[in-house]
Amino acid sequence: MLKPTLSSLAIAITSLSVAGSALADYPTRNIQGTIQWGAGGATDNVVRSLTPHVEEELGTTIVLTNRAGGTGVIGMNHVMNQRSDGYNLLFGAENPQLYPLMGLADFTYDDMHTVNIIGQGLVVIATHPDSPFEDFGELLEYAKENPGELRMGGTGAGGLPSTVHAMINAVDELDIRDVTFGGDGPGVTALLGEHIDFMPLSLSAVAEQIRGGRLKGLAVLSDEELEELPGVPPITEALPDIEAFLPWGPFWGVFVHQDTPDDVKAVLEDAYYNAVASDEFQQFLEDFGGASLNLSGDEAQEYLDNWQSVTAWSMYDAEAETIDVSPEELGIPRP
DSSP: OHHHHHHHHHHHHHHHHHHHHHHHTOOSSOEEEEESSOTTSHHHHHHHHHHHHHHHHHTSOEEEEEOOOGGGHHHHHHHHTSOSSSOEEEEEOSGGGGHHHHTSOSOOGGGEEEEEEEEEEOEEEEEOTTOSOSSHHHHHHHHHHSTTTSEEEEOSTTSHHHHHHHHHHHHSOOOOEEEEOSSHHHHHHHHHTTSSSBEEEEHHHHHHHHHTTSSEEEEESSSSOOTTSTTOOBGGGTOGGGGGGOSOOOEEEEEEETTSOHHHHHHHHHHHHHHHHSHHHHHHHHHHTEEEEEEOHHHHHHHHHHHHHHHHHHHHHTTOTTOOSOGGGGTOOOO
């Protein structure tokens, strides 16, 4: 009886050793990365700039694929349905924190594991250079005199433009036509071609175009002028009451399946922390109009919860048409 028991024990120990070795060697192959927005937008630019630094940390290749659509639902749903082995990452923006509120999906980032909240974007309301408006106050006045005439670029329910629009309508009234695109990139292209009149955008998506005169900034979503965009007035000059919702901005993060082994999660968190903290990427964020966060663990969760609370209640109080249910019914506390 003793011999088979020892043999079984040896097999068990060997199996654990092999499993531990495989885990310690992670990653042993390429990692698949899904970007939930289209090419050329803020999320896409941030992720593609960060990825080489992460690849150096991990010693492998991260194959990036854009899966746009459904305000990011398609890309997130794809990753959530992959194996929980750490070889499928989601690169997303803030939108999933509002999915249940708008009836888009019954999941949020709480249903995944947050590897890293990379940074937060600054927001600018931009137009084309030939626009007759010199600031947001002029655009707002025109919109009141000509309701439903101006065309605003959007990215769908819960996207950055619709959220900013809801904040504006919470303190004033901006009656426009919403033209939806599959991300910042296509929206910026339409703006450059004067197919739309204006669009709230992440500064990181249009900083170079504004500095180069290819686009014009009407206002920044802030209560003071930004060093990155001298001469572009804060939105509080036109809408003083919107200060109650500030500071606010989009964010970018990296997520993995909730059931991924803890050791793999730790490897990913360390790699992304070091990559985001690198001098090269920090310089990129500064030049690109973003603010570094580099959060994981409890700090990341606290940030996600606060962002969700502020945004959900501001949209609800503005009686945004995209709201499907009260934040209170979803257990989202007031900020």
